[in-house]
Amino acid sequence: VPANSPNSERRSGDPAWILGVDIGGTNIVVGAVPFEGADAQGVKSMPTQPERGADSVVARVAEMVNETVAWLEREHGASRDTIAGVGIGSPGPLNRAKGIVINTPNLGWRDFPLRDLVSEAVGFQATLDNDANCATFGEWWMGAGRSYDNLVGMTLGTGIGGGMVLNGELVHGASDSAGEIGHMTVDLTGRKCKCGNYGCLEAYCSGPNIAARAVEGLDIAENSILSELVGGDLEQITAATVYEAAIRNDRYANEVLAETAKILAAGVGNIINVLNPQAIVIFGGVTRAGDHLFVPLRAEIRRRAFRSAADACAILPAALPDTAGVVGAAGVFKKTVFGRV
Numbered sequence: 001v002p003a004n005s006p007n008s009e010r011r012s013g014d015p016a017w018i019l020g021v022d023i024g025g026t027n028i029v030v031g032a033v034p035f036e037g038a039d040a041q042g043v044k045s046m047p048t049q050p051e052r053g054a055d056s057v058v059a060r061v062a063e064m065v066n067e068t069v070a071w072l073e074r075e076h077g078a079s080r081d082t083i084a085g086v087g088i089g090s091p092g093p094l095n096r097a098k099g100i101v102i103n104t105p106n107l108g109w110r111d112f113p114l115r116d117l118v119s120e121a122v123g124f125q126a127t128l129d130n131d132a133n134c135a136t137f138g139e140w141w142m143g144a145g146r147s148y149d150n151l152v153g154m155t156l157g158t159g160i161g162g163g164m165v166l167n168g169e170l171v172h173g174a175s176d177s178a179g180e181i182g183h184m185t186v187d188l189t190g191r192k193c194k195c196g197n198y199g200c201l202e203a204y205c206s207g208p209n210i211a212a213r214a215v216e217g218l219d220i221a222e223n224s225i226l227s228e229l230v231g232g233d234l235e236q237i238t239a240a241t242v243y244e245a246a247i248r249n250d251r252y253a254n255e256v257l258a259e260t261a262k263i264l265a266a267g268v269g270n271i272i273n274v275l276n277p278q279a280i281v282i283f284g285g286v287t288r289a290g291d292h293l294f295v296p297l298r299a300e301i302r303r304r305a306f307r308s309a310a311d312a313c314a315i316l317p318a319a320l321p322d323t324a325g326v327v328g329a330a331g332v333f334k335k336t337v338f339g340r341v
């Protein structure tokens with residue numbers, strides 16, 4: 001029986017709600033998650049605006065949490081004492097035990113005591129975990145990974161993040177940095193990565209890098225509509241432009257995606273050979289490329305990974321693309337404070 005099967009019924013004395021907070025480089029998302037587990041409700045999103053400073057982000061998180069509490073009181077007649085607390089997901093690396101974000105290039109934070117500042121501002125107990133871990137835990141608890149005990153999550157966006165649930169538990173490693181799938185080396189002498197290393201998976205397959213690779217090869221591409229789609233201003237080409245061109249049967253855009261699938265498959269194949277998971281759940285804008293990415297990806301994985309491991313592993317788009325981080329942050333809170341989900 002998977003650890004997340006409906007054995008997570010409410011027990012008498014259990015709270016009714018957990019609040020989930022997902023802090024990203026672009027948006028903050030907050031919602032209320034039923035204690036026994038379900039998709040988030042009363043979900044709100046606001047721009048993170050990290051340039052206004054860390055304290056301003058905390059103030060906005062507190063405001064959104066307070067609005068969600070007011071929403072629960074209004075819509076569900078919930079009182080504050082039926083709310084267990086707040087689970088927070090944030091980019092890392094971080095120290096979970098201390099509730100500190102050690103360093104986030106995208107937000108500009110260093111040794112920032114995020115958990116306790118939010119907790120003090122809203123008057124609830126809080127927990128902190130990595131955003132990709134939370135998204136993976138959310139998909140495992142209530143999303144595409146519900147029927148699996150061994151699951152890997154991959155977020156393909158501005159960067160590439162990852163999370164691992166093995167035997168029903170999130171894997172954190174010795175210093176909370178396990179699951180950095182985006183920074184596995186796929187080419188020893190390859191493209192420079194933001195982390196300082198060369199040839200990381202992220203340096204090829206993150207959204208900005210898919211776009212950069214498309215632009216780099218464009219001058220020798222024949223009859224591509226990519227340039228036309230951005231009115232000739234190549235700096236405007238994003239990964240989404242590449243997907244759109246591919247969907248419109250642009251040969252060059254499809255070549256870029258086939259190459260992306262090939263590199264991604266090298267990374268995913270490594271994960272499959274090392275961990276033998278039942279599923280890999282993929283999040284992010286890249287899933288909008290649909291079959292133009294997933295068909296070559298699945299084919300290439302079968303060529304690269306051990307057959308029995310590839311056969312056992314489903315490659316799935318996320319079922320909760322907008323709320324997995326919120327649901328998972330609440331799930332991590334429940335697991336941490338109550339010892340179960």
Ligand SMILES: [Zn+2]
Pocket residue numbers: 182183193194195196197200202
């Ligand atoms: Zn890297």
